[in-house]
Amino acid sequence: MIHALSHTLLALAAFGVIPLAAQLFFVLRRQWTLSRAPAPVSNRNGGSPLGISILKPLCGVDDDLEANLACFATLGYPAYEVVLGVKDTRDPAYEVARAAVTRWPGVMRLELQQGEPGLNPKVNQLITLSGAARYDILLISDSNTRVGPDYLEEIARTFEDPKVGCISHPVSSIGEQTLGSLMDNLYQSTTTGAGQIAAKQAANQDIVVGKSMALRRSVLEALGGFYSVRNVLAEDFVIGRWVSRRLGLRSVVARAPVYxxxxxxxxxxxFKRYVRWCIIHHTCIPTPVYLAQSLLNPLPYALLGTLLEPSLRALGVVGGVALAKVVHDVAIFRALRPGQATPAITVPAVLLKDVLLFVAWGNGLFARSVDWRGNKLRVMDGSRLLPPTPAPVESLPTPQAKSQAEADAERTEELLAG
Structure with a gap:
């Protein structure tokens, strides 16, 4: 029994090298193609540029938040605004946001969240921010991101196609000064960003990631606004799915990355961040797919197989898989962050990252509660959110009088299924 299990685990690890090699190929091919292809030219022919409202919800002070905001204040696009949001004045980000508005009053505005309509804290802010936005293109942008100078121009150019309903950007990463941040940036580049690129290159599938996601206001309103996903944690996944399934429009992954x-x-x-992420991810996809995706992290399978039945052959598999994973991660890390140095501890960081992610992935098979920036939430199928504590039995509604929360949950489930 142990012998068979060990061989199975080693075989899975060896097989996992194949999709890793394919992913690396697609990323490098895309980068090579983009480096030699001129950027597309706008078809506006001198007409008025599309106005873009960047909606940037803040919660706490992210690493180098002031510099992140400064990046968005100086993009050079002729018609845009940055609408900053905080839940209330007690948030440490409030003073940083006020200082940004004072420094760039022509670009930035600050809005305090109005009410608390749902369980997703980010969406609660987006409901307020979208209502305050002036322009028809709504761009959701996380507070811990930076972008290149042509970021908004590409978005405007892409929306010239009326069949495009949503745009998101491949994710890369910069700035690591600690081991934890190095592992975080490795994951964002070599898993999130590489996965977006490979899905597009291999299967023409555009994966929407909410770190940077733009929608036409009319598209958002046709979906019921952000209010429709107020009790959904993976609002980017759900909105991206609805854009194509309900409206028949395209979701596009841009050329330029967001960092x-x-x-x-x-x-x-x-570790805590990806424990939470794995739980959310599992609620969005079928369990067989969640299980299959673990093959993109083959090193833990090789280690487990070797621990069960140590041998020179098993150690050889561990060495080969570890080498393949290091080559994959380091090559993609360099390709998606041109001009950025690769820290000397990147190789051991790759290996430690993969072991910790495997533990987080295993937890995601069973756990359904997350802690998101101090908010404890229960996550159900489709990333639907429920309050952390069930209501007392005596307060539960009768079958003849369902609560609004239950009706919302059922509606969301129907839409996800459809």
Missing amino acids: NVSQKKSVTAF
Whole structure:
């Protein structure tokens, strides 16, 4: 029994090298193609540029938040605004946001969240921010990101196609000063960003990631606004699915990346983040797919197989898989962050990252509760959210009088299924 299990685990690990090699190929091919292809030219022919409202919800002070905001204040696009949001004045980000508005009053505005309509804290802010936005293109942008100078121009150019309903950007990463942030940035580049690129290159599938996601206001309103996903944690996944399934429009992955900025994250903070992420991810996809995706992290399978039945052959598999994974991660890390140095501890960081991610993935098979920036939430299928504590039995509604929360949950489930 142990012999068979060991061989199975080693075989899975060896097989996992194949999709890793394919992913690396697609990423490098895309980067090579983009480096030689001129950027598309706008078809506006001198007409008025599309106005873009960047909606940037803040919660706490991210690493180098002031510099992140400064990046968005100086993009050079002729018709845009940055609408900053905080839940209330007690948030440490409030003073940073006020200082940004004072420094760039022509670009930035600050809005305090109005009410608390749902369980997703980010969406609660987006409901307020979208209502305050002036322009028809709504761009959701995380507070821990930076972008290149042509970021808004590409978005405007892409929306010239009326069949495009949503745009998101491949994720890369910069700024690591600690081991935890290095592992975080490795994951963002070599898993999130590489996965978006490979899905597009291999299967023409555009994966929507909410770190940077733009929608036409009319499209958002046709979906029921952000209010329709107020009790959904993976709102980017759900909106991206609805754009294509309900409206028949395209979701597009842009050419230019958006850069996740992580500088001083601890290893513990890194692990907690991806424990939460794995739970959310599992609720969005079928369990067989979730299981299959673990093959993109083959090193833990090789280690487990070797521990069960140590042998020279098993050690050879461990060495080969470890080498393949290091080559994959380091090559993609360099390709998606041109001009950025690769830290000397990147190789051991890759290996430690993969072991911790495997533990987080295993937890995601069973756990359904997350802690998101101090908010404890229960996550159900489709990333639907429920309050952390069930209501007392005596307060539960009768079958003849369902609560609004239950009706919302059922409606969301129907839409996800459809």
